[in-house]
Amino acid sequence: MSISAAQVKQLRDMTGAGMMDCKAALAETGGDMDAAVDWLRKKGISKADKKAGRTAAEGLIGVAAEGTAAVVVEVNSETDFVARNDAFQDIVRKVSEVALTTDGSVEALGAAPYPGGEKSVSDTIKDAIGTIGENMALRRSAKLSVSAGAVATYVHNAVADNLGKIGVLVGIETSGDAEAARAFARQVAMHVAATNPLALNESEVDAAAVEREKAIYSDQARASGKPENIIEKMVEGRMRKFYEEVVLLKQAFVINPDLTVEKALKEAEKDIGAPATLTGFVRFALGEGVEREESDFAAEVAAAAKK
Template sequence: MEITASLVKELRERTGAGMMECKKALSENNGDIDAAAEALRKSGLAKADKKADRVAAEGRIAAAQDGGKAVLVEINSETDFVAKDDNFLRFTDAVAQAALASDAADAEALKSAKVASGETVEEARAAVIAKVGENVLVRRLVRIDSPDTVAAYVHGGRIGVLVELKGGDADLARGLAMHVAAMNPPYNKASDVPADFVEKEKEIELAKMSDKDKGKPADILEKIISGKINKIVNEVTLYGQPYVLDTDKTVESTLKAAGAEVVGFQRLAVGEGIEKVVEDYAAEVMKQAGLA
């Protein structure tokens, strides 16, 4: 069968593969476009397997929301260049929508969810690896499904936040999501701070005190330590922090004025917890030249 330019073009639009790859796949499958598409998909899976061990610490946080149902997905690439590639961006948006439509609780379960094209997320991942030439990893998924007000906020594609708010309104929920993105509080309220954290901070504050202060009456010493601990707890809790959109108020006082309560929040940042390989090219050249 003759492999026409229009047939190559159709396969290229369907798969996103390169022109020469499409022509080769069609030739090897006697012009059968379905078989050629399947061959290209399998080729993509092989390429994905070869790249699987390469560190992917760049990427994007993608969000999708429908009312009180919202998801964040962290999808990693090896370089920031690919993280801005249109193929990668379309893939991340498709995965976020697939996550929203599915009941997947984590990235592993998300692999079998279907994207709009009908492929599974894992199949679509293999295809995008073939297009961009880098390892791509669907690393994390968080979700909220609630009758309360939910805000999904992504800052620059690098940080994503979900906030569940009881009472208040959508504007307040979004403002709080922006606050969490900026301030990254480890805990929501003082009651959420682990007791061992508080005890450790008490030990540290006591060790930092002068002998003169340590010699003060027990009740006075307790007030001094309690004051320091309260300040630390405020620093590590959403409720205790100054609200970024109105720093004259704390988040707690802002919520109280609105008759609202933060039920919980989720925050993802691209690459957090991944050990990145830092290449020192100057040192490598010096070493090869025998100068180091």
């Protein structure tokens, strides 16, 4: 029988075992999840299962670049203390470098060989759970490339080279001076770190978000008793303002607020020596979207006192 990626992910989440081990366990047990868990335990592979059940929302964002491509990865840990650990930092740095050899997906990265050994990235991280003593997880990765030009990287709140709390990639396509293009794209990456735009241009803004904003503005205008033709113009004006706030090219450039990012790009073309286009960006902020466990410190102390 064929084993789905969803089944493998579920077993990984349950046991903390590596992707290949989970696939083998499911194949051996005909896809029976409980039997697969037992199979892993019998093999001694799910030794990190208790730690793997704990929330990992700290850690580090890592970036790496080579030629006209760059990557950003997020590797989580349970505490910020571990994020300052040299061994953990070395793992994130090497995982970033491996990501450059893949298509950038977390699945491909997890299955890729880890430098200096025979194990995959996922299995190496799983093994590190036992040695470092905290749950860790390769949460996500992304790759950005251009055919000509550069992809700039920027790390905010850096704790070491190319490692920090926010990582940004910005692609710029041009036949001009690649280093001048990279320098401008790095400024844009700093801007993205600060402003967290929703999209590169208007057409890429999520349609549901656009409709939600229009509905809110329409309701607000109707509440003021304005006629429909006036409401329509009011909504158009509010949407222009909305795009200026959330669309990268429309935003006021933090390096020079007198210009939009789009106009700053036109200015930068003088140094680049050719037309240039911003092709995309990726922004990872550590732990965003992760539900963190809330602990009751008083209850923990009381429970410890009873032991």
